[in-house]
Every structure is written in C-alpha cells, then in structure tokens.
Amino acid sequence: xxxxxxxACAVTAxxxxxxxxxxxxxxxxxxxxxxxASTSTPSATPTVTPSATPTPxxxxxxxxxxDTPPKDTRKGAQRATxxxxxxxxxxxxxxxxxxxYGPEHPTGPYHLEAxxxxxxxxxxxxxxxxxxxxxxxxxxxxxxxxxxSYQRALKNYPQNISFYAPAGxxxxxxxxxxxxxxxxxxxxxxANTATGKWLFAHAHEYxxxxxxxxxxxxxxxxxxxxxHYRYIGRADAVxxxxxxxxxxxxxxxx
Ligand SMILES: [Zn+2]
Numbered sequence: 001x002x003x004x005x006x007x008a009c010a011v012t013a014x015x016x017x018x019x020x021x022x023x024x025x026x027x028x029x030x031x032x033x034x035x036x037a038s039t040s041t042p043s044a045t046p047t048v049t050p051s052a053t054p055t056p057x058x059x060x061x062x063x064x065x066x067d068t069p070p071k072d073t074r075k076g077a078q079r080a081t082x083x084x085x086x087x088x089x090x091x092x093x094x095x096x097x098x099x100x101y102g103p104e105h106p107t108g109p110y111h112l113e114a115x116x117x118x119x120x121x122x123x124x125x126x127x128x129x130x131x132x133x134x135x136x137x138x139x140x141x142x143x144x145x146x147x148x149s150y151q152r153a154l155k156n157y158p159q160n161i162s163f164y165a166p167a168g169x170x171x172x173x174x175x176x177x178x179x180x181x182x183x184x185x186x187x188x189x190x191a192n193t194a195t196g197k198w199l200f201a202h203a204h205e206y207x208x209x210x211x212x213x214x215x216x217x218x219x220x221x222x223x224x225x226x227x228h229y230r231y232i233g234r235a236d237a238v239x240x241x242x243x244x245x246x247x248x249x250x251x252x253x254x
C-alpha cells in the first residue's frame with residue numbers, strides 16, 4: 001500500500017465533493033486504528049434466517065449460496081444492469097456499470113434509492129437522539145460527473161489517482177452509498193469524531209455497512225474510507241457488526 005504524502009486529494013475531494021476519491025490520508029494517520037466499538041455496542045447477533053427447507057420435489061430450485069456467486073458475464077451495454085449476488089448489487093472496479101444505470105426510485109435531496117434514503121433518515125434520527133449529528137457529504141453521483149472528477153484528478157493529481165473511482169466503478173452511481181460526516185471534520189480524522197464512532201458502532205443496525213474497512217484495500221480496491229457507508233439492508237448488514245468483513249468476502253467474491 002503506497003502511503004500518500006500530501007493532502008491534495010483530501011482537499012480536492014472535499015472541494016469537489018468527491019467520494020469515489022478516497023481522501024488522501026494525512027501522513028502518519030494511515031496506520032491509525034479505526035474507532036473502537038464502545039462497550040455499549042449492541043450485540044449484533046446475526047439473525048440466521050432459515051432458508052426455506054427445500055421439499056424434495058423435482059421443481060425445487062436450490063437456494064444459491066455465497067460459496068458459489070454467479071460469474072459476472074455482462075459485456076458492453078449489458079452493464080446497464082449491475083452485477084448482483086444474492087440480491088445485493090455489487091459495483092466496484094471489477095464489476096462496473098454503464099452511464100445508463102441509476103437509482104430505480106430516486107428520492108430526496110441526495111437522489112438516493114428510496115430504501116436507502118428511508119434507512120438513512122431513520123439512522124440520522126437515531127443518532128440525533130443520541131446527541132450525534134450525521135450530515136451527508138455526498139450521495140448519488142451520475143456517471144458523467146464521476147468521469148469528470150476522475151479525469152480532472154488524472155490530469156492534476158496523477159500521483160493520487162488510485163484514490164479515485166473511475167466512472168462506472170463508484171457505488172455512488174447506484175444511490176445506495178453515502179459519504180457521511182458531522183459537517184466539520186472530513187477525511188480520515190472523521191473516524192474519530194462522535195459521528196464517525198457512532199456510525200462505526202451502529203450503522204449496520206440500519207442496513208448500512210462500512211464499505212471500505214481499514215486494511216482491506218486489496219480486496220475492495222479502495223483505501224480505507226471511514227465516511228463511506230453502503231446500504232445493503234438490515235438482514236445482511238447486521239452480520240457486519242464488527243466492520244472487519246468486506247462485501248466481497250461476504251458474497252464469496254474475494
Ligand atoms: Zn463515498
């Protein structure tokens with residue numbers, strides 16, 4: 001893992017409202033541990049949903065397991081439909097989407113997919129009840145604006161390009177991802193704010209996962225981003241309670 005040497009990307013990310021850009025971590029912060037889940041963390045006992053017991057009949061279709069994810073065989077315009085595993089959309093550098101894709105039911109000021117917007121509202125209210133402020137730094141971004149940001153970075157910050165998402169490889173285009181903060185502290189220090197700690201401990205209860213955990217860049221393709229939360233639904237998200245797991249590992253893609 002290359003250690004970035006300047007704050008250029010972070011500043012740029014903030015200025016441009018980038019989120020596919022993993023903000024440049026300040027020197028010496030790279031190896032800092034993420035926030036420690038407080039002892040008040042609710043037990044995230046994964047609720048094991050019993051899969052329907054298959055009745056022995058010729059028409060029974062076996063439930064797909066995470067051990068055998070389908071191959072991503074989409075090509076060209078087929079990528080207007082995102083790759084999915086067990087009903088969970090996966091958008092990454094390995095599983096890209098075309099400009100044609102966007103949230104199916106966009107809503108609110110951040111143009112998020114309706115289910116994600118609703119969950120975010122619930123989560124924000126719960127945090128507020130705990131005295132913690134959650135603000136959205138970045139929500140949906142379309143292919144063109146992601147591409148413009150990436151091209152700008154390629155030209156101006158080529159040394160930091162691995163911190164930016166190429167167009168089609170950003171979860172923000174799905175309307176299922178949000179960059180969150182307290183409205184004050186951005187970049188890696190966000191992890192140690194009350195907002196960063198609250199999200200780290202509770203986001204999964206509302207269906208959001210820390211999508212790019214610390215030390216998992218080789219699997220996710222992105223540097224640690226304490227602000228980037230992805231909605232996958234509560235039933236799956238509760239299994240990410242300790243924020244060690246990546247979506248790739250969970251779905252058998254790693
Ligand atoms: Zn983001």
